[in-house]
Amino acid sequence: MDGGQILLSYIKVWVILLLLSATFPNSKLAAKNTEQDKKRKLAAENSGISIDCGADEDYTDRNTGISYKTDKDFISTGKNKVVAPEYDLTSTLYYGKMVNSLRIFPEGDRNCYTLKPREGKNQNYYVRAFFRYGNYDSKNQTQIKFDLYIGVNYWATVEETFENKYWINYDIIHYSVTDTIYVCLVNTGFGVPFISGLDLLFMNDSSYRSMNGSLLRRVQADLGGEVSLGTIRYPDDVYARIWQLDVNLTDSVSNISTEAITNIDIQGSDNRCRLPVEVLRTAVQPRNGLKSLSYTYTSPYKENFTPEFLVFFHFAEIEQIAGGKLREFTITLNGLKYGLFTLEYLKPLTIGPYKLQDQEGLVRFSIDASSDLPPILNAFEIFELLPLHDSPTNQTDVDAIMAIKKAYKIDRVDWQGDPCLPRITTWTGLQCNNDNPPRIISLNLSSSQLSGNIDVSLLSLTTIQSLDLSNNELTGTVPEAFAQLPHLTILYLSRNKLTGAVPYSLKEKSKSRQLQLSLDGNLDLCKIDTCEKKQGSFPVPVIASVISVSVLLLLSIITIFWRLKRENSTNMLNWRARLQIAVDAAQGLEYLHNGCRPPIVHRDLKSSNILLTENLQAKIADFGLSKAFANEGDSHVTTVPAGTPGYIDPEFRASGNLNKKSDVYSFGILLCELITGQPPLIRGHQGHTHILQWVSPLVERGDIQSIIDPRLQGEFNTNCAWKALEIALSCVPPTSIQRPDMSDILGELKECLAMEMSSEISMCGSVEMSLVLGTDMAPNLR
Template structure:
């Protein structure tokens, strides 16, 4: 009995031991599995960047063994969305990545930023996955463009709502950072499901003719009846291989032996599953040929790679030898032989307009050819690719963006390239080598801090506008050292200290249009003499005592003034204002105008009469009509404004009459009337091209003075051809300031007021916002400039409808026909390059977002260049005519070089 109990006890003990061992074993296995997972999470494939777009957490994908990250570290715009369960589907190769996505409802350009470990020392395979899945319940896939860096690579469009779409790009980077951007083209909201980047050995896929996109990789010889994909971990580069059973008149062959892919010269490292199968010609055939499957590959040109591995055991003396023939002899390879179980990859470093290949056995071959796999890529031609902006300019503008805390949606990736995606506020030049920033307009951008030194590195910069921000510190000396700077506007900031002498000198000699505002903290003297002495204690006591006395006196004066003003308001009427210019009584006005004899103009205020002063000086007398509703308000505003502004390109006020209900303003007389009259088709004296450019220059000078020379700045609000007057020498002056307004403070970027102006010249943005600023005048100036160029009015009257000048000119500009743009009454007597330059200036003035328009100082410099082009051409034209007249009777003809220059300009 005791023995039995002892035996039972022993058995129970063994059960406990076995149980403990089992528990320990399971714990060890579990620990081993966890260690394996942790290893994969930490030691993911070097260089792989795998982004599950729209995911909320990082994870290891069970199906692929790839570690995916959410995209929060790669982009800070966009919205996460999930595909509804009813629209999801399981896929062994793309499972978890297609149940969510990131869309971009805001902004035209949204970009991912990737910084691979290898930097620009590697090429990269970039893979894109799109699954719409009706996530937004619109049941319609969008259309949008995809860019890698500065280059367009693909347009996503016209897909079924439940189709998973994949494409890839082989990218050769020019920097250590790679940008992938999605561009809203106005046909739906861009989105992306997954984005993957894989480093490639630089020896792979050699090409020097463009960029490779949208690959198709065919794994041949598979006996499976269903379509399958092969990717990582089978493919070390995570390429996507599509099983394709056979080409026409071919049969599959396979081998399960180990194929050496590591220790050979083939760096392509195709998956073993791909190399172990192949095709060869069917019985009775000695060649392999491609099929129409290649017609489905997008791209105007094609790039192809062939992959071989001998998987058949050849008997003694037997030989397999073949050649590759593409497009009926446009390319023929050397004789190709294979070593048993050793891969060979052949990528043709050239492109083909179409792609048909035949692999033929040579006459000396005992066996037919084989083919294990091939790849076909579409090609983006070299001429469609852009070179990025000058790296020094990029570094500078990125530093400026950071230092000044600029947060604009479109300030992403390259600042200048492509041209249609140039950052707002920038203008760039373009050349075959690189693009550089020539204009930077950051006016009214709420900038703070000091002017950054990085601006010094923008060596091509011609125009810099930092006006109406909160910039502090001194005006830096390096601004005067920018070699190409032509216009600088620092008005409306909190700058202090002295202005560098070199800037003052450049402004005085005319090489720089410099606006800085009349700030009490800025000093023109060298050195600045504004240093304040520290007051002594005795002085402080005296000042306090004096201040008390002054305060008492001020209180007494204030009380007296209050009584005086109250009584004054009781006596005053709206006519009681005084101006400093000579005052005339009404009888003198009647005498000056010879009893109001000659009417030379008329407006909302009343009529304008020709007058002659006692010294025989001719004047224009603007007489306020008693029936005018708004006339008095405009009359008063104009009189007050013209007392404080004086410029050679603004009409001068000679005197005024303020006698009861009789009110008049007397101006200098402009002998040639207004610009509208001179551009009219009824005018027989047609303005020549040089006169038109000079008139534009004069008007720009006047407007630039109002914007940047007056403190506070003044906006005209009604700039048009009828308000630009011409003197006896056809020089222009701006008139009619009845609607003009000054900014309340110099730091204001706009004013809110009732809409005013003339139909056809009104800034579209101000019409919707009600805010008026200097850029509204710039828009009006652009319309005036188009009128000067075309000879057409801002609004062209028609029988059925009226046409705005911009609607008429846009299509012609796009066609590149400068002869149809310029006023036909000039009979072609203008320089083509000058005309195109004028059109470009006018176009720069009229973008709908006001922030994209230049400052008038920049417009002024551009017009000077335009006029210089015409003047220089006129001199060379005259010299050529004189040379012909002295050497032969052959009439002057344009030189072939000059003709080519004009053709090039026209093409631009």
Template sequence: MGADTVPFPRQMRSLRSFPQGIRNCYNVSIVNGTKYLIRASFLYENYDGLNILPAFDIYIGNSLWERVNFTDIHIEPSFELIHITSSNEVHMCLINIGNGVPIISSLEFRPLLNITYQTASRSLSLQSRFDFGSSDDKEYRYPIDVYDRIWSTINYYGQEPVKASATTGAVEENNYKVPSIVMKTASAIKDIRLNTKNSSQYYVFMHFSEVVELQPNQSRVFNITHNENFFYGPLIPSYLSTQTVSNKDPFDASNLHLFSFISTNNATLPPIINAFEIYYAKDIIELETNRGDVNAITKIKSTYGIKRDWQGDPCVPMEYPWSGLNCSNATAPRIIYLNLSASGLTGEISSYISNLTMLQTLDLSHNELTGELPDFLTNFPNLRVLILTRNKLTGSVPEVLLQRAEAKSLTLRLFPLLFILRAEHLKRSIQERLLKSKNQQVHYSEILVITDNLKTSIGEGGFGKVYLGVLSDKIQVAVKLLSASSRQGTKEFKAEAEILTIVHHRNLVSLIGYCDEAENKALIYEFMANGNLRKHLSDSSTTVLNWKQRLQIALDAAQGLEYLHNCCKPPILHRDMKTSNILLNEKMQAKISDFGLSRIFANENDTHLATRPAGTFGYVDPTIHLCGNFSKKSDVYSFGIVLFELITGKPVIIKSNTESEIHIVDWAKPSILEGNSQSIVDQRLQGCIEICSATKFMELALCCTLSTSAQRPQISDVVKQLIECQEMAQNRTTSHRPPINPNFSYTSIGSDSILSPR
């Protein structure tokens, strides 16, 4: 902004913008224990050509001072604070809140007398400062005001400028040093009405001076009330001498502050006022990070040439510490978390880190650090996490760190090539524990060891990603890690862990172990080499399941579900049966997985479970939406959908060439009822399927998905029917159309034709 073209004070003719980082700070050296008037001013003037008014926060120490909101590109927001400092520095930060780039035009510190503007140890934020009675619209500030307060003329409704005596000279100052030119003018006034923030307490400072040389028969005496309560009086202004009136205790929060000036009975002249200031109380907390930590982190910054938003106090404001840092909540905050990963660090691990004695987490991963691990890494009493992966470090790991990792008091993540022998040792230790007794709890650091730092993802679901894990002797496991953005969450994690620790069946996926730390949760399962059933049924699958394999998979899954319904006491509902939750091991044996939505009946005799709807679209029993209750027949319905997918190879929701969608039951039912069941058999099975068993299989699928749950078979009946299907398939034939199964009949109910058991 050019000085020749912009009619603003010199302080406002330039600005500094902060497009980088969330926080940008100033450290201002001051005199400890001194009262200062602090003024921050901002002028946008469309300096960037975007014509978009920004908004941002300004902090003093750990306290929000104000939010800067511009109303016009030419209007200058300005904030004043009267504050006694408690150290030799003041930290002022501009915080980017996502509404544009923070800017500042000027930041001023003006020392005041400590005996002025007194409050009970609270700071004062200016709302208004007025000069009464002036005949022009000038603003007065430094050098006219030695403290550089800005006095603005006010033309208040009902005021009447007082004509000063011709001989009026300079006005005698008091400690507030209000300029003589301000005190030489006054207005006769009845009241001052101010609308204020109703959440704040207020202080006022009224300045009076008689500007008329009164005659013996003249008198000016008045009282002052605040919101109709007595405030001060009687007041007799002294001729050409400043007198200041203020409230010792703050006025309570209110939308309105009404000050009335009332003449006494013997007064001959009306009340007057020369100048008026009103402030709202502000509690400014000036925290400072522990000096030793400040020195250490400053030297670390210098050693590595770190270029981040590292200005001001490292931990303050505590809501916005330096990026990569977290601090303790203390009077003198301590640095407890330091993350310098991927920061381009070179050379050895700096010895200055050893001075951050309260560290709990240190992450130096993904840099170019060289040399050996320094012994001082063993001296942090509170260290819980140490991450050094992806560097060029050499040498051995200090034994103390290894022992702490073994004892689970330290999460230790090290560079895999350097510490491969150590990893193999840990794998053997983990394997011995897991295989000795199932459902063992493991530490997150051990999860990282067996998954090679989460190297290989083998799947992903609502819970999070699934990683391949390897124990010693090349025993593989699957590790399902809870994601922070998981559609499921901690509740489902705990439900699955609790259920799998009490159920054991050859057709249920086995839980080997689990990790349940604050932010790290994982489940360790037996590894299912052939993935989920849905993958094998999809058109993109390179392998085709034959009919006998499909029958065996259906029977395996049915027996697993039968165990949950009839062998567990009390019974368990799976509530999310689907082909993607049926896993296949290297022998193509099927096992039910994913128990995050499963629920246990309250007691053995219960038949229904009242709970919120759950499951996957297309598989959910439609009766749930009517009654809100889950039952064993709800799982049977979902299993019927699985049977349809097995025989047809189709997904639960089928898309036509016109992109319209149809549910698999609605697609298959007409063909079955018309006796044309062969038309819906998976094309990849044509000519390779035993027709009688296939027809019985489809009838069973249709029975499981009947719209009335009472008409559906129990899962134990489903198991029996599937065994019969297997027996039929032993003598394979595709040459004839089988008769209708004598155990079933077609019934027409209204317009809905169904297949129901006799």
């Protein structure tokens, strides 16, 4: 038989075997596939976001079942690249296609991925970033260095030597205090930053949580496995952790393993860190009858501080021990002894986390037998605590600047991530103070090709001192509400296309040198008094001092309460006018609390003390019960409880401790009145019912139509109404610490008003939205 016939015979045998395997599938292989499907289903319950940076299209990895997304919806800068053909790893198990593409960032000092997990803020997340150079630029670079940030805080310096064939990854367990998580690459001048992949996974496990900072993964060691089997990760691990064999123990230990542990065995057991079955099935024990296991880890990332570590030990007794014996041991960690610990057959046990600090960055442990049986160890983890020195920018300011960016379609490379932090890469044209969290104090959008009206979101920057909108194409009127920004000292609006009259209050602040106002170059803007609309004798901004109240009371005014009780629908306040009144009142109260030095608490906020000018601008009046703090830093004033029944803060009434949040409670009741048309104490056959008792069951039923004042005849935006009600109810918890600050309430109400105005435009089409939040705004009567 010649070589050709032999080869043909082999081919025939191979085809027969292939057909047989298709007809009679191997039961062990089928069972394995079924087990993999179960793992993937379990892992899917903890699904998060997996991004193949630089990929052209979404796909599902055939080996892991991970669904990868392109990064086009997460970042708007950078360029897509692929590794050199000789470094293609498409067929590699677990990683493959994901590490063949990358995105590079040759422009900008900071480029940020924006991740918005569905679980939102105040949650734990496992975040991992992959980096692989792969000679994408044909330059054979051996070292590139740039910084990696999580949120506003430093995460790591990507500076390891890149071998074209391999990749590196950085893992962190991050407790996010915001709904949005930024992962930013910062150019430090040592090569173009790049990234290959990014994973974010919800990690609802208190064992890994640290409120004092994030946890950097330093070691995730699987012990006792076979090197040929590679690493263990998704879908075997529901958190997509990467378990690697630790070779530092191989010389002094022997491996043991079992196939007895299954997913069923670990259900309901002490597997609080949710270790994969594959990790628990293997372990190491000392060789040659020794009774101790020891290990030393040295951190290569020591900085100018003493590192703090968290250490977890994971055990599972995988040997059946005759004679009723038990494996018992103690753990000595950096000189401190813990235990006695006892293992039970096939029952996982996690010990830790143990916290420790070491100036040398060392973690040393030994596991010592306390019975005749040697100790074992299945896996261990070492995390280093990453202090979170900086808090994200004040959320009200972030929401405002993001709305401004969207409204004016601002497309600047460096307008990514947090606007104020890190300070070395703040947004151009924007300055922040040094508070923690920081606030925006200056915004320069001069010559930025802005068009349209002056956006209402600019008025939410309540700490801004300087605003430059000059040299643009802005149209519409100048909002009088600029005069109500307590810290604004510079306002440049020159060389635009603004129209109408300059608000009286802005001119007065300019004349008194409280405001540097520039309006030149607006040809259709009238600056003289004769072109102004008729106004009251004293068109002042929201209360500047208690002394001015006597002047305000001389205005020709009407009260909200009287307006709400009128029987004519023609003269009744519509929904938009009510929101405007709420914004005006909130601005006045916010000024008393945060703009006055020292702060003032009104103490008798109610509907009859909110007065309206002839064009429906709301003013706070009657300061007879007001109290000023003795010093700016005081938190409360002790006084005899006073006020109007129905509006009085229950905590103040019980304790006599008056603070700013007492006014917040009263404002919440006032807002409920505006929404429902009901008084704070509703008269009934069996006495009076408080408005909160009346509204609560309707809220639980989700019955917004029965909550809103029926005299509005359904003419309101439902989403806006719910938001307004949520704002009102956020003001009235029984304890003051649960209530928001007036600055936050004001920001939320402005968003609510903007929502309503936007809704009117979409419904009417021809309605022109006025962004003026002052005396020029009147309700549309329907």
